[in-house]
Amino acid sequence: MTVARGDIYFVDLRRTRGREQRGRRPVLVVSSDAVNRQPLAVTVVVGTRGGRVREDYAVNVRVSAADTGLPEETVFLCFQLRSLDRGRLVSPRAGVMAGAKMAEVDDALRLVLDL
Numbered sequence: 001m002t003v004a005r006g007d008i009y010f011v012d013l014r015r016t017r018g019r020e021q022r023g024r025r026p027v028l029v030v031s032s033d034a035v036n037r038q039p040l041a042v043t044v045v046v047g048t049r050g051g052r053v054r055e056d057y058a059v060n061v062r063v064s065a066a067d068t069g070l071p072e073e074t075v076f077l078c079f080q081l082r083s084l085d086r087g088r089l090v091s092p093r094a095g096v097m098a099g100a101k102m103a104e105v106d107d108a109l110r111l112v113l114d115l
Helices: 099-113
Strands: 007-013 023-029 042-049 060-063 074-084
Touching (some): 023 074, 060 099, 074 099
Antiparallel strands (some): 007 023, 042 074, 060 074
């Protein structure tokens, strides 16, 4: 299966603790395509329903369903960065992040990672 930066998949995130996002959630692939072509883990940002996030923080990116192809508005929590085995990404992909919104994700990741 080919995985690309900007792809969105639904993943079952179990075995979490505390404030980690859990359950079936959309995840946005943020690892580079050079990494994604290797037999390595894929780095993702976890999403949640837009209605659950009242405030828009600089480390979150809110996207409409039209922006991604997802069934509803989603907020990608860029501080919830995870590496997943690519076997957890079940085909077909659920959506794709548009270029302008992906640039917002990049800005949020720079804040989170102090880059």
